[in-house]
Amino acid sequence: MAGTSAAWGVVVVAAGRGTRMGTAESKQYLLLQDKPVLVHTLEIFESMAEIREIALVVGSMDVERCEALVAQYGLSKVRAVVAGGSERQHSVLRGLHALDTEWVMVHDGVRPLVSPAAVRACAAAAQQSEAAVLAVPVKDTIKQVNEEGVIVATPDRRSLWAIQTPQAFRRALLLEAHEKAADSGFVGTDDAVVVERFGGVPVVVAEGEYTNIKITTPEDMPWAEFLLKRPK
Numbered sequence: 001m002a003g004t005s006a007a008w009g010v011v012v013v014a015a016g017r018g019t020r021m022g023t024a025e026s027k028q029y030l031l032l033q034d035k036p037v038l039v040h041t042l043e044i045f046e047s048m049a050e051i052r053e054i055a056l057v058v059g060s061m062d063v064e065r066c067e068a069l070v071a072q073y074g075l076s077k078v079r080a081v082v083a084g085g086s087e088r089q090h091s092v093l094r095g096l097h098a099l100d101t102e103w104v105m106v107h108d109g110v111r112p113l114v115s116p117a118a119v120r121a122c123a124a125a126a127q128q129s130e131a132a133v134l135a136v137p138v139k140d141t142i143k144q145v146n147e148e149g150v151i152v153a154t155p156d157r158r159s160l161w162a163i164q165t166p167q168a169f170r171r172a173l174l175l176e177a178h179e180k181a182a183d184s185g186f187v188g189t190d191d192a193v194v195v196e197r198f199g200g201v202p203v204v205v206a207e208g209e210y211t212n213i214k215i216t217t218p219e220d221m222p223w224a225e226f227l228l229k230r231p232k
Protein backbone atom coordinates (compact mmCIF):
# COMPACT_ATOMS: atom_id res chain seq x y z
CA MET A 1 0.00 0.00 0.00
CA ALA A 2 2.59 2.50 1.06
CA GLY A 3 4.05 3.97 -2.09
CA THR A 4 1.74 2.16 -4.45
CA SER A 5 -1.41 3.27 -6.18
CA ALA A 6 -2.98 -0.17 -5.91
CA ALA A 7 -6.70 -0.11 -5.28
CA TRP A 8 -7.73 -2.43 -2.47
CA GLY A 9 -11.09 -3.96 -1.73
CA VAL A 10 -11.90 -5.63 1.54
CA VAL A 11 -14.32 -8.46 2.19
CA VAL A 12 -15.41 -8.22 5.82
CA VAL A 13 -17.07 -11.47 6.84
CA ALA A 14 -19.67 -11.25 9.62
CA ALA A 15 -22.29 -13.87 8.76
CA GLY A 16 -21.48 -16.29 11.57
CA ARG A 17 -23.69 -17.15 14.52
CA GLY A 18 -21.07 -16.77 17.23
CA THR A 19 -22.04 -19.99 19.00
CA ARG A 20 -18.82 -20.14 21.05
CA MET A 21 -19.66 -16.75 22.58
CA GLY A 22 -22.83 -18.22 24.03
CA THR A 23 -24.88 -15.02 23.72
CA ALA A 24 -28.32 -14.57 22.19
CA GLU A 25 -26.93 -11.66 20.18
CA SER A 26 -24.32 -12.66 17.61
CA LYS A 27 -20.90 -11.54 18.83
CA GLN A 28 -20.29 -9.18 15.89
CA TYR A 29 -23.14 -7.02 17.22
CA LEU A 30 -22.06 -6.99 20.89
CA LEU A 31 -21.03 -3.53 22.09
CA LEU A 32 -17.48 -2.41 22.74
CA GLN A 33 -17.42 1.12 24.20
CA ASP A 34 -21.08 1.45 23.18
CA LYS A 35 -20.40 0.59 19.52
CA PRO A 36 -20.95 -2.79 17.79
CA VAL A 37 -17.83 -4.91 17.35
CA LEU A 38 -18.50 -4.99 13.61
CA VAL A 39 -18.58 -1.20 13.34
CA HIS A 40 -15.20 -0.92 15.07
CA THR A 41 -13.85 -3.33 12.47
CA LEU A 42 -15.38 -1.53 9.50
CA GLU A 43 -14.12 1.86 10.71
CA ILE A 44 -10.52 0.65 10.53
CA PHE A 45 -10.77 0.10 6.78
CA GLU A 46 -13.02 3.12 6.26
CA SER A 47 -10.23 5.26 7.74
CA MET A 48 -7.50 3.96 5.42
CA ALA A 49 -6.95 5.93 2.21
CA GLU A 50 -5.64 2.84 0.45
CA ILE A 51 -8.97 1.05 0.82
CA ARG A 52 -11.34 1.84 -2.06
CA GLU A 53 -14.33 -0.38 -1.27
CA ILE A 54 -15.70 -2.81 1.27
CA ALA A 55 -18.03 -5.76 0.75
CA LEU A 56 -19.78 -6.59 4.01
CA VAL A 57 -21.06 -10.16 4.30
CA VAL A 58 -23.66 -10.78 6.98
CA GLY A 59 -26.40 -13.21 7.94
CA SER A 60 -29.36 -13.18 5.56
CA MET A 61 -31.57 -11.92 8.41
CA ASP A 62 -29.13 -9.08 9.16
CA VAL A 63 -28.78 -7.40 5.76
CA GLU A 64 -31.24 -4.57 6.45
CA ARG A 65 -29.93 -4.13 10.00
CA CYS A 66 -26.39 -3.77 8.70
CA GLU A 67 -27.39 -1.44 5.89
CA ALA A 68 -28.82 0.78 8.64
CA LEU A 69 -25.55 0.54 10.65
CA VAL A 70 -23.57 1.49 7.53
CA ALA A 71 -25.74 4.60 7.08
CA GLN A 72 -25.74 5.46 10.79
CA TYR A 73 -21.94 5.42 11.03
CA GLY A 74 -21.29 6.96 7.62
CA LEU A 75 -19.33 3.98 6.29
CA SER A 76 -19.18 5.31 2.74
CA LYS A 77 -16.72 2.70 1.48
CA VAL A 78 -19.17 -0.15 2.08
CA ARG A 79 -20.16 -0.85 -1.51
CA ALA A 80 -22.45 -3.78 -0.76
CA VAL A 81 -24.03 -5.64 2.13
CA VAL A 82 -24.60 -9.23 1.01
CA ALA A 83 -25.92 -12.38 2.64
CA GLY A 84 -23.30 -14.95 3.63
CA GLY A 85 -23.29 -18.71 3.39
CA SER A 86 -23.30 -21.69 5.71
CA GLU A 87 -19.51 -21.71 6.00
CA ARG A 88 -17.07 -18.80 6.33
CA GLN A 89 -15.53 -19.82 3.00
CA HIS A 90 -18.90 -19.53 1.27
CA SER A 91 -19.40 -16.09 2.77
CA VAL A 92 -16.02 -14.98 1.47
CA LEU A 93 -16.86 -16.05 -2.08
CA ARG A 94 -20.10 -14.08 -1.98
CA GLY A 95 -18.18 -11.04 -0.87
CA LEU A 96 -15.55 -11.46 -3.58
CA HIS A 97 -18.25 -11.28 -6.22
CA ALA A 98 -19.25 -7.87 -4.89
CA LEU A 99 -15.79 -6.34 -5.41
CA ASP A 100 -13.86 -5.54 -8.56
CA THR A 101 -10.53 -4.22 -7.31
CA GLU A 102 -7.30 -5.82 -8.50
CA TRP A 103 -6.28 -6.58 -4.91
CA VAL A 104 -8.47 -7.82 -2.09
CA MET A 105 -8.24 -8.52 1.60
CA VAL A 106 -10.47 -10.79 3.60
CA HIS A 107 -10.96 -9.84 7.23
CA ASP A 108 -13.01 -11.28 10.09
CA GLY A 109 -15.69 -8.86 11.22
CA VAL A 110 -14.87 -9.93 14.78
CA ARG A 111 -11.27 -8.75 14.68
CA PRO A 112 -11.83 -5.09 15.66
CA LEU A 113 -8.31 -4.39 16.90
CA VAL A 114 -6.10 -4.85 13.87
CA SER A 115 -3.91 -1.79 13.31
CA PRO A 116 -3.62 0.05 9.99
CA ALA A 117 0.12 -0.57 10.16
CA ALA A 118 -0.45 -4.33 10.29
CA VAL A 119 -2.98 -4.12 7.46
CA ARG A 120 -0.42 -2.25 5.37
CA ALA A 121 2.27 -4.83 6.17
CA CYS A 122 -0.02 -7.63 4.98
CA ALA A 123 -0.91 -5.74 1.81
CA ALA A 124 2.72 -4.97 1.01
CA ALA A 125 3.66 -8.63 1.44
CA ALA A 126 0.81 -9.70 -0.85
CA GLN A 127 1.91 -7.34 -3.57
CA GLN A 128 5.28 -9.09 -3.54
CA SER A 129 3.91 -12.63 -3.63
CA GLU A 130 0.25 -12.37 -4.70
CA ALA A 131 -0.83 -13.93 -1.38
CA ALA A 132 -0.06 -13.02 2.24
CA VAL A 133 -1.52 -13.44 5.70
CA LEU A 134 -0.95 -11.75 9.02
CA ALA A 135 0.34 -14.08 11.71
CA VAL A 136 2.21 -14.16 15.00
CA PRO A 137 4.65 -16.75 16.35
CA VAL A 138 2.92 -19.05 18.83
CA LYS A 139 3.97 -18.59 22.44
CA ASP A 140 2.74 -21.90 23.84
CA THR A 141 4.05 -25.34 23.01
CA ILE A 142 1.57 -26.85 20.55
CA LYS A 143 0.92 -30.60 20.50
CA GLN A 144 -1.17 -32.87 18.31
CA VAL A 145 -3.52 -34.96 20.44
CA ASN A 146 -5.53 -37.99 19.29
CA GLU A 147 -9.20 -38.71 20.03
CA GLU A 148 -8.21 -40.56 23.21
CA GLY A 149 -6.48 -37.44 24.55
CA VAL A 150 -3.02 -38.89 24.01
CA ILE A 151 -0.25 -36.64 22.67
CA VAL A 152 0.93 -37.95 19.32
CA ALA A 153 3.23 -35.19 18.09
CA THR A 154 4.99 -32.02 19.23
CA PRO A 155 5.85 -29.88 16.20
CA ASP A 156 8.90 -27.66 16.48
CA ARG A 157 7.47 -24.44 17.91
CA ARG A 158 9.91 -22.37 15.87
CA SER A 159 7.91 -23.26 12.74
CA LEU A 160 4.45 -22.57 14.18
CA TRP A 161 2.52 -19.36 13.64
CA ALA A 162 -0.98 -18.35 14.71
CA ILE A 163 -2.72 -17.15 11.57
CA GLN A 164 -4.89 -14.02 11.63
CA THR A 165 -6.68 -11.77 9.21
CA PRO A 166 -6.58 -9.73 7.06
CA GLN A 167 -5.39 -12.12 4.41
CA ALA A 168 -4.48 -10.35 1.20
CA PHE A 169 -4.45 -11.56 -2.40
CA ARG A 170 -4.57 -10.64 -6.03
CA ARG A 171 -8.35 -10.86 -6.49
CA ALA A 172 -8.27 -13.02 -9.62
CA LEU A 173 -6.07 -15.56 -7.83
CA LEU A 174 -8.32 -15.81 -4.78
CA LEU A 175 -11.54 -15.89 -6.80
CA GLU A 176 -10.30 -18.72 -9.03
CA ALA A 177 -9.03 -20.71 -6.04
CA HIS A 178 -12.35 -20.27 -4.21
CA GLU A 179 -14.32 -21.38 -7.26
CA LYS A 180 -12.15 -24.48 -7.62
CA ALA A 181 -12.61 -25.21 -3.91
CA ALA A 182 -16.38 -24.83 -4.26
CA ASP A 183 -16.39 -27.19 -7.24
CA SER A 184 -14.39 -29.77 -5.28
CA GLY A 185 -16.38 -29.40 -2.06
CA PHE A 186 -13.27 -28.47 -0.10
CA VAL A 187 -13.94 -26.28 2.95
CA GLY A 188 -11.10 -24.79 4.95
CA THR A 189 -10.97 -22.44 7.91
CA ASP A 190 -9.17 -19.59 6.21
CA ASP A 191 -8.55 -18.22 2.74
CA ALA A 192 -4.85 -19.02 2.70
CA VAL A 193 -5.56 -22.76 2.73
CA VAL A 194 -7.83 -22.36 -0.30
CA VAL A 195 -4.94 -20.71 -2.17
CA GLU A 196 -2.46 -23.27 -0.79
CA ARG A 197 -4.65 -26.05 -2.21
CA PHE A 198 -5.95 -24.48 -5.42
CA GLY A 199 -3.99 -21.30 -6.12
CA GLY A 200 -0.64 -22.64 -7.18
CA VAL A 201 1.34 -19.82 -5.55
CA PRO A 202 3.08 -19.70 -2.16
CA VAL A 203 1.32 -17.80 0.60
CA VAL A 204 3.68 -15.69 2.70
CA VAL A 205 3.40 -14.57 6.30
CA ALA A 206 3.60 -10.95 7.40
CA GLU A 207 4.20 -10.67 11.12
CA GLY A 208 1.25 -9.07 12.87
CA GLU A 209 0.40 -8.13 16.42
CA TYR A 210 -0.73 -10.25 19.36
CA THR A 211 -3.41 -7.64 20.02
CA ASN A 212 -5.22 -8.53 16.77
CA ILE A 213 -7.51 -10.92 18.61
CA LYS A 214 -10.52 -12.67 17.13
CA ILE A 215 -13.47 -12.21 19.45
CA THR A 216 -14.65 -15.78 19.91
CA THR A 217 -15.40 -16.72 23.54
CA PRO A 218 -16.74 -14.65 26.48
CA GLU A 219 -13.40 -13.72 27.99
CA ASP A 220 -12.42 -12.04 24.71
CA MET A 221 -14.85 -9.13 25.29
CA PRO A 222 -13.24 -7.64 28.46
CA TRP A 223 -9.84 -8.23 26.86
CA ALA A 224 -10.97 -6.26 23.79
CA GLU A 225 -12.38 -3.47 25.99
CA PHE A 226 -9.03 -3.19 27.76
CA LEU A 227 -7.10 -3.14 24.49
CA LEU A 228 -9.39 -0.50 23.01
CA LYS A 229 -8.74 1.80 25.97
CA ARG A 230 -4.96 1.79 25.41
CA PRO A 231 -3.51 5.08 24.17
CA LYS A 232 -3.16 5.01 20.35
Ligand SMILES: Nc1ccn([C@@H]2O[C@H](COP(=O)(O)OP(=O)(O)OP(=O)(O)O)[C@@H](O)[C@H]2O)c(=O)n1
Pocket (backbone or CB within 6 Å): 013, 014, 015, 016, 017, 018, 019, 020, 021, 028, 057, 084, 085, 086, 087, 088, 089, 091, 092, 108, 109, 110, 111, 214, 215, 216
Ligand atom coordinates in the same frame (compact mmCIF):
# COMPACT_ATOMS: atom_id res chain seq x y z
N1 LIG B 1 -20.76 -18.93 7.72
C1 LIG B 1 -19.94 -18.00 8.25
C2 LIG B 1 -19.16 -18.29 9.42
C3 LIG B 1 -18.34 -17.30 9.94
N2 LIG B 1 -18.31 -16.09 9.32
C4 LIG B 1 -17.49 -15.03 9.88
O1 LIG B 1 -16.13 -15.42 9.90
C5 LIG B 1 -15.48 -14.77 11.01
C6 LIG B 1 -14.67 -15.79 11.81
O2 LIG B 1 -15.55 -16.83 12.18
P1 LIG B 1 -15.82 -17.27 13.71
O3 LIG B 1 -15.00 -16.45 14.65
O4 LIG B 1 -15.81 -18.74 13.78
O5 LIG B 1 -17.34 -16.76 13.90
P2 LIG B 1 -18.60 -17.68 14.11
O6 LIG B 1 -18.65 -18.75 13.08
O7 LIG B 1 -19.75 -16.74 14.23
O8 LIG B 1 -18.30 -18.29 15.57
P3 LIG B 1 -18.70 -19.75 16.09
O9 LIG B 1 -17.78 -20.70 15.36
O10 LIG B 1 -18.39 -19.64 17.57
O11 LIG B 1 -20.16 -19.94 15.77
C7 LIG B 1 -16.55 -14.11 11.84
O12 LIG B 1 -16.51 -12.71 11.65
C8 LIG B 1 -17.83 -14.72 11.33
O13 LIG B 1 -18.95 -13.85 11.42
C9 LIG B 1 -19.06 -15.81 8.17
O14 LIG B 1 -19.03 -14.70 7.64
N3 LIG B 1 -19.86 -16.78 7.66
Ligand SMILES: C[C@](O)(CO)[C@H](O)COP(=O)(O)O
Pocket (backbone or CB within 6 Å): 088, 108, 162, 163, 164, 165, 189, 190, 191, 214
Ligand atom coordinates in the same frame (compact mmCIF):
# COMPACT_ATOMS: atom_id res chain seq x y z
C1 LIG C 1 -9.61 -16.91 9.43
C2 LIG C 1 -9.12 -17.13 10.83
O1 LIG C 1 -9.44 -16.02 11.64
C3 LIG C 1 -7.62 -17.29 10.83
O2 LIG C 1 -7.18 -17.62 12.13
C4 LIG C 1 -9.76 -18.37 11.48
O3 LIG C 1 -9.42 -19.53 10.76
C5 LIG C 1 -11.27 -18.25 11.53
O4 LIG C 1 -11.74 -19.44 12.15
P1 LIG C 1 -13.24 -19.45 12.64
O5 LIG C 1 -13.49 -20.79 13.25
O6 LIG C 1 -14.07 -19.21 11.40
O7 LIG C 1 -13.32 -18.35 13.64
